[in-house]
Amino acid sequence: MINVKNLHKTFGALEVLKGVDAHVEKNEVVVVIGPSGSGKSTFLRCLNGLETATSGEIEIAGMTLTDPQTNINKLRQHVGMVFQQFNLFHHLTILENITIAPRKVMKVKPEEAIETARELLARVGLSGKENNYPEQLSGGQQQRVAIARALAMKPDVMLFDEPTSALDPEMVSGVLEAMKALALDGMTMVVVTHEMGFAREVGHRLIFMDGGQIVEQGKPAAIFNDPQQKRTQDFLSMIL
Amino acid sequence: METIWQNLPTLLVGLQLTVQYAIVAIILMVLFGLIAALMRLSKIAVFRWIAAAYVEIFRSTPLLVQLFFIVLGLPAILPVNAWFGQLWYPILAAALTLSLNEGAYVTEIIRAGILGVDRGQKEAASSVAMTNFQSMRYIILPQAFKRMIPPLVNQAAQTIKDTSLLAPVGVAELVYKGQIVIASTFASFTIWGFIAALYFVIIFSVSKFASYLERRLQLDKR
Numbered sequence: 001m002i003n004v005k006n007l008h009k010t011f012g013a014l015e016v017l018k019g020v021d022a023h024v025e026k027n028e029v030v031v032v033i034g035p036s037g038s039g040k041s042t043f044l045r046c047l048n049g050l051e052t053a054t055s056g057e058i059e060i061a062g063m064t065l066t067d068p069q070t071n072i073n074k075l076r077q078h079v080g081m082v083f084q085q086f087n088l089f090h091h092l093t094i095l096e097n098i099t100i101a102p103r104k105v106m107k108v109k110p111e112e113a114i115e116t117a118r119e120l121l122a123r124v125g126l127s128g129k130e131n132n133y134p135e136q137l138s139g140g141q142q143q144r145v146a147i148a149r150a151l152a153m154k155p156d157v158m159l160f161d162e163p164t165s166a167l168d169p170e171m172v173s174g175v176l177e178a179m180k181a182l183a184l185d186g187m188t189m190v191v192v193t194h195e196m197g198f199a200r201e202v203g204h205r206l207i208f209m210d211g212g213q214i215v216e217q218g219k220p221a222a223i224f225n226d227p228q229q230k231r232t233q234d235f236l237s238m239i240l
Numbered sequence: 241m242e243t244i245w246q247n248l249p250t251l252l253v254g255l256q257l258t259v260q261y262a263i264v265a266i267i268l269m270v271l272f273g274l275i276a277a278l279m280r281l282s283k284i285a286v287f288r289w290i291a292a293a294y295v296e297i298f299r300s301t302p303l304l305v306q307l308f309f310i311v312l313g314l315p316a317i318l319p320v321n322a323w324f325g326q327l328w329y330p331i332l333a334a335a336l337t338l339s340l341n342e343g344a345y346v347t348e349i350i351r352a353g354i355l356g357v358d359r360g361q362k363e364a365a366s367s368v369a370m371t372n373f374q375s376m377r378y379i380i381l382p383q384a385f386k387r388m389i390p391p392l393v394n395q396a397a398q399t400i401k402d403t404s405l406l407a408p409v410g411v412a413e414l415v416y417k418g419q420i421v422i423a424s425t426f427a428s429f430t431i432w433g434f435i436a437a438l439y440f441v442i443i444f445s446v447s448k449f450a451s452y453l454e455r456r457l458q459l460d461k462r
Contacts, residue, residue, distance in 0.1 A: 050363055076369035087364035091383050100378060101368035146364075153368055 001026045001157055001188045002047065007056035009042055009212075016042045018212040019056070024157075029189045031199040031220065034209035035235055040192045043209065044161050047190065048079040061156040077105065080150030084162040086142040088134035088149070094121070095130040098149045106153070113152070120148035124178045140171030144178050151182075158182065160191040196240060200224055208232045243427040244434050251431075254417030255438060261335060261413060262400045268339035269399060270392070273346025278376070280351050291347065298344035303337075304405050310337045311409040334406050342399045349391045353384035386457055393450035397443045404439075414438065 002024035009017035016039045024030050032040045045051040046058060049065055049072045058065040061078035089097050098117035102108040108116075121127050124144035126137075134142050143163055150158060160179065164172045176198050183189055183202050193199065199206055199220050206220040208229075216229045224240070227233045244251075279291035298306065311333045315321050321329050357380050365375030407416040418435045422428050 048367060050366060073369045073371055076367060079367075081364075081367035083360060083364065083367075085360050087358075087360035089361065089364065089379055089383075091386070101365075101370060104374055104378060105369045105371075149364075149368065 001028070001061065002190070003057075003059040004043075004047075005057040007043070007046060007058065008054045009039075009046060009051060010054045016212050017046070017054075020209075020212075020214055022207065022214065024188060024190060026156075026188055027186045029183045029187075029191065029202055029204045030207060031203035031205070032190065032192045032207045032209060033194070033196070033199060033235075034215075038209040039212040040209045041161055044159050044190060044192050047157075047159055048076055048081055050081075073105070077153055078156045080153060080155035080158045082143065082146050082150055082158065082160045082163045084165050086134070086139070086146045086166070088142055088145055090134055093131050093133060094126070094137070094145050097134065097145060098152045101149070102152050116152055117148070120151050121145075123151075123181070124148050125174070138171055139167045140174045143167065143171075143175045147175075147178055147182070157188045157190070160189065160193065162192055162194065164193065164195055194239070196224070208235065210235065243425050243430050247421040247425065247431070250417050250421055251414065251435070251438075254412060254414040257411065258400075258403050258413040259442070261338065261403045261406060261411065264335050265338045265342055265399050265403070266396050268335075269342035269346045269395070272340060272343030273350050276343065276347040277350035277354060280347065281354060294340075295344045295347050298341045303341045303402055304408065306337050306341055307334060307405060307409045330410060334409055334411050338399070338402060338406065342395060342402065345395055345398075346392065349388055349395060350384070352391075353388035354380055356387055357383045386454075389450060389454050389457070393447055396446060396450075400443055400446070401439065 002022065004020055004022040007017050007020040007022075008015070018039075020039075020043055022030075022043075032043065034040045042051055046053050047060055047065070053066055056066065061075065063070050063075045063078075065072070065075060088094075089100070092100060095114065095117055098120060099108075099110070099113040102113045102116065103110060118127070118130070121130065124147055126141060126144055126148070129137060129141065129145070134145070137145065147158075147163075163179070164175050167175065172195070176195060179189070179191070179198070180202050191198070191203070203220045205217060206223045207217040208215050208223065208227075208231075210231050216223060216227060216232045223232065224236065227236055276291040276294055279287040280295075282288055282291075311330050314333070315329065320333070323329075324332055354376075361379050361383065362375055365379040370378070403411075403413055404415040406413055407419065410416075414435055418431050422431050425431070
């Protein structure tokens with residue numbers, strides 16, 4: 001589903017990604033952890049072209065993102081993304097937030113888009129909020145709407161960029177539950193997070209990044225219990 | 241009072257022209273401002289240069305000079321009167337020059353409004369596969385527009401006042417008519433006072449209507 005080869009990304013003189021190779025299978029849930037500044041968010045943002053790779057190759061959902069011929073908007077229809085700050089459209093109702101892209105981008109009929117949106121809202125436990133505006137919802141609720149908004153495009157892959165980092169502690173579990181349900185449905189997911197419980201419980205594979213590289217990867221339980229690399233050991237000892 | 245009453249028909253003809261020029265200029269200034277703002281934010285360098293040159297030229301020279309130059313100066317070197325008609329060229333040129341001048345300021349208002357929208361909104365729009373045009377049209381501009389209302393109203397008020405500068409190039413609007421009336425009545429104080437009051441009423445109503453509009457948008461759409 002995702003194939004990344006020797007991905008480099010520099011911002012000016014700063015090299016954020018120094019040759020990342022990664023592979024994600026269909027239906028796999030990959031959790032990316034690492035200290036801040038390790039490049040994990042940049043790596044994720046490269047996967048749907050929010051950041052343009054400096055060099056290297058990214059294949060995702062059967063398309064080559066790094067090929068200039070590729071229509072990036074076509075590709076993004078297959079790759080959903082959830083942001084740390086939710087980024088719901090402030091001027092639109094919850095229902096409009098979810099239906100606008102299917103309607104305007106995929107030309108889905110309004111009734112059809114609304115029906116899908118209602119199903120998705122029910123799925124993330126927010127039926128009845130259709131006509132509210134984002135600011136009227138709690139952070140946790142907004143993030144679940146953001147998940148529904150991404151799912152409305154019927155993506156093949158979902159990317160999560162620290163989806164619970166901006167939430168009050170009591171709001172975290174609802175979002176993680178929604179993500180877990182999605183994982184159990186077989187969605188292919190790449191999750192950048194600091195939620196180690198989620199990584200251990202839901203993740204099929206854990207990637208530890210530091211200094212713009214993948215330092216170690218493997219089964220979450222294996223890495224948590226017996227990290228092989230010194231840097232992984234140091235990081236885990238600080239947060240666990 | 242007597243003087244005002246007797247000359248009211250003349251002044252009202254001028255007022256009508258003032259309002260017509262103002263309406264046209266306000267519509268066009270928003271149109272020009274929007275186009276130039278999008279050009280200033282374009283990825284294509286030539287667009288950015290053209291728009292920046294437009295803004296700087298019109299902002300850095302007096303409107304009155306621009307009007308003299310385009311309405312009265314251009315016909316001296318170009319057969320514009322033949323192209324547009326002796327009667328129509330001054331009218332079109334005056335309206336267009338005024339609109340372009342105000343549009344230069346509107347460009348900066350709209351540009352600032354667009355840049356004021358949180359980056360995350362554009363990223364979210366991109367992430368659900370919207371094209372640049374779609375995210376501008378459906379996500380960025382609607383949010384930018386709300387915060388642009390107060391400065392745009394300000395500019396509209398300025399535009400209404402600036403129509404008075406059309407008098408020296410021969411547009412028979414309110415100030416022009418006022419001068420004619422004063423030439424025959426010598427009632428300088430009364431007529432100018434009355435004309436000022438007319439401008440005040442128009443502009444005050446516009447800004448009241450705008451704050452009503454702004455409150456409504458605030459209530460409907462947070």
